Amino acid sequence: MTRLGMVIDTRRCVGCQDCVVACKTENRTPEGYNRDWITYATKGRFPTLSMTIQSERCNHCDDPPCVSCCPTGASHVHPWGGVVLIDHDACIGCKACVVSCPYDARYIHPDGYADKCTFCIHRVERGQDPACVSVCPTHCMHFGDLDDPESEVSRLLASRPHHANLPEAGTGPRIFYLD
Amino acid sequence: MxxxxxxxxxxxxxxxxxxxxxxxxxxxxxxxxxxxxxxxERIPTFCDLCFWKCNAIATVEDGALWKIEGNPEDPLSEGRLCPRGTGGTGAHTDPDRIRAPLLRTHDRGEERWTEVTWGEAFAYIAEKLAAIKATHGPESVALFSHGLGGTFLKHTLKAYGAVNVAAPSFAQCRGPRDVGFELTFGEGVGSPERTDIRNARCLVLIGSHLGENMHNTQVQEFADAVGSGATIIVADPRFSIAASKAQHYLPIRPGTDLALILAWMNVLVTEGLYDKDYVAAHGFGFEAFAAEIATCTPEWAFPETGIEPEVIRETAREMARHRPATLVHPGRHSTWYGDDTQRSRAIALLNALLGSWGRKGGFYQPASMNVPGYPYPPYPTSTRGKVDNPGKKYPFASEAISTGIREATITGQPYPIKGWFVYATNLIQALPNEAETIKAIQNLDLLVVVDVIGSEIAGWADVVLPEATYLERYDELNVELFRAPFVALRQPVVAPPHDQKPNWWIARELAVKLGLERYYPWTTIEEYLDHRLQGAGLSLDLLRQKGVVRGKAPPLYYENGLAPAFATPSQKIEFYSVQLKDAGFDPVPRFTRPAPGPAGSFRLLFGRAPVHSFGRTQSNPVLAQAMSENELWLNAAVAARLGLANGRRVRLRNQDGVVSTFGIAIRATEAIRPDCVYMVHGFGHTSRMRPHARGRGASDSQLVTAYATDPLMGGTGMNVNFVTLEPEPS
Structure with a gap:
């Protein structure tokens, strides 16, 4: 099986928001709505501080609650790659998925349907990386098949300590952060 | 979607x-x-969101601009634009763009206009220029210009007889750094800087906030250095993004960087850790230099900087461990405290001790392609000299001093300045002390602003000429000095949405109106560009297709066969500067303690955000979503003491009683010292020509009424202002 996911190197990331801006232009997200975003967490007391920066988005979970709770089947897992997608025409905008997502990755588009990151599947189909990955000036983002042990993402996960967000939610997130 | x-x-x-x-x-x-x-359609061009000028490919769908990506052939971006470049689509759709030529109808600064035709605008300007020339001479018209786009306007004005041309990027930004390096190595670091960050094994940043300051190549190479485990040392009053990547973060007291650098050099010399062979081969005056800094021990520097002596020693040794691949970054915006050329010279000398100039992982030797200029008739000559630096008051200024032209406009000395052309630089925010700028404007017979977007300085203009954005115009070729030589083309991607025109057209039409047509032997820009490119064995057709063509890179380092050469008086690296001594300055940099502010005030520091450039992008609808206003960084303990919670809006009052027009939200954070506050520059617009940026956050520039002038080159140190915080009613 192909299981698409992302590995993001928090050491390299400078939190410049290029991924956020590239997603906006690539996917024409409406003003004020984002499919990806940056979190900055500063710990410690001045001057003994540390900061973690993360580029975040839908985790395209292995066991996505947004899909199981969808009353119309609009939220679905794509048969190839396991990408979680939304059929906008079948979506009734009930927000069940928005509430169910532990990552707060979804929003209701002004046109009335639920929307979120698609891993830029329209690009991936053509052999390109998602827009956020391909724009990143620090090369901190990597995209590929987590089930292929030879893929760049698998090799990075095998070689470096890493974490996912909210593993306790039990949804099987597929965005990993190299520590 | x-x-x-x-x-x-x-x-x-x-x-x-x-x-x-x-x-x-x-x-x-x-x-x-x-x-x-x-x-x-995918159309190559190059970016104009900042001066880095990365090469890009714009995608147009059914005639409408969709997105802009990096050109994979580009040595600057390596195919990856920064967030501003990616958000460049918003430059085209910015609601605050100037749409048609504007003529002032009321008093200057009232921002009341009538839209006129281009012909009417040129007629007005030409009449005023003729009158100034007749009464005062053509030298009395000055040009302030930022960026490549000013090339043609400069050509027209020089053909008219203007000689006073300045960019705030010298005296308000990189000037001290350039002069400091020129005095030491005989040449500056250039732009893009010749820093070999990607190969550095130890990178030292002194107030440089790479990652927030988004100079694309440097940020990419910074990430490479971090990723490959290079030692990062950051001295900054604020825990910046770069500081968060550092193994050694030195929370230095503002204004004491020079003391730290002198102490680092003291350690390298007294412990014998410097590159002795390099210094012996290339250095001049080392013994006198060593004697001069002998007292600058880490113990001496500690009470000045607040940095523990052991930390100074440890970081100096770490630098020595990785030399010559230790790069002490020269910075860019270096007009801080008025002794900035000497601080920059100390940075140059620290690099010299580490042997990093001309070496891999230090400073490489850049090169550019040979693209001959267009053959123009010679400009009229003048015997009156320039006004910005009369009597060489600032003996080491290597470019025109913008604030010197302002001063001459106020005083009328050495001769009156009666006309200003301002291209793509908001002088009200770029020059310190806006009251002086406004005072100078009172003496003008003509103020013309050419820009894509409204600004405070445009609000003071007599005539405002709307320029097409970089996405809508051809422009001068970009032939840059860089590690990989290249030539790049900017070409139209989409049409201007209103009556905006390209800079070359504006400049040429004005020249024709002034009877200077012979200075424009070409009629279309395509003709001009093709002529230049043919001179380099290329063609406009090729560049339109590729966007950028790379040339052959000569050796980058001494170890690769580059011959060391220093254009200093001694032909060596000047540890001791006789020319400085002869001019009455310190031959070796000396530290002066910065003056403290009034009790209870905070030193005002400012810098960059990765999603904005100067004051030009705040109304860009894409980038405004990423950052809509600036915040005031305030130490968390201080904020608690003052009862200021996160998000509370305050006005800022400076030492001269100036209060910010707008409030700014508090960002209470551990990530800054308690004796200073920090904000991102370029916000808090007051102009009604910027309705979508006006009142978003506060303007640091408004509060920069005091400035310390660098006696060597006339730079205006701006980190000498202090503010208190006045909460707005919650």
């Missing part, structure tokens, strides 16, 4: 597209993916 219905109708087109090598296999199912729509 494509709807499902839309992409199903496009699915057939997608099937024809093959997967790129090395990518993921193409989907074969009828997935929810958008296939490549028809009517897509």
């Amino acid at each position: 494509l709807s499902r219905r839309r992409f199903l109708s496009l699915a057939g087109a997608g099937a024809a597209v093959t997967a790129a090598a090395g990518g993921l296999p193409r989907l074969t199912s009828t997935s929810a993916a958008a296939a490549r729509p028809r009517g897509l």
